[in-house]
Amino acid sequence: QLQLVESGGGLVQPGGSLRLSCAASGFMANSYHIGWFRQAPGKEREGVSCFSATGGSSTTYADSVKGRFTTARDNAKNAVYLEMNNLKPEDSAVYYCAASRYYCSDSPAPYNYWGRGTQVAVSS
Secondary structure, eight states, X not given: OOEEEEEOOEEEOTTOOEEEEEEEESSOGGGSEEEEEEEOTTSOOEEEEEEXXXXXXXXXXXXXXXXXXXXXXXXXXTEEEEEEOSXXXXXXXXXXXXXXXXXXXXXXXXXXXXXXXXXXXXXX
C-alpha cells in the first residue's frame, strides 16, 4: 500500500526555519514525482515545489517562497524534504506531500497519493 507521511511541522517565530519530511512507504520515492503543497484556511491548495523522479532535480513553483524554500530527496531514507528558511506569517498553512506517477505539476490534478499533512504556524 502506497503511503506518504509528513512530519516536522510546528510553531516557529518569523525568520525561523523548519524542515518538513515526507516519508514514503510501499513504493520508492525516486520512482514518483513528489510534490509539496500547502493550504491555508479559506484558501485554495497551492503548489509549492516538486522533486522530479526523472533528472533528480526540484522545481519551486510558488514565487513567494523562491530563495527561501528548497526541496531535496534522500533515496536511502526514501524521503523527500522541504527546507523552509526565513519563515513568514503568510507561510502558515497545512503542508502536504503528494506523489505523481507521470509528471511534476503545481496543480493537484496529477497527484494520486497524498499524505495527511503537517501544520506549520509562523507567529511571534
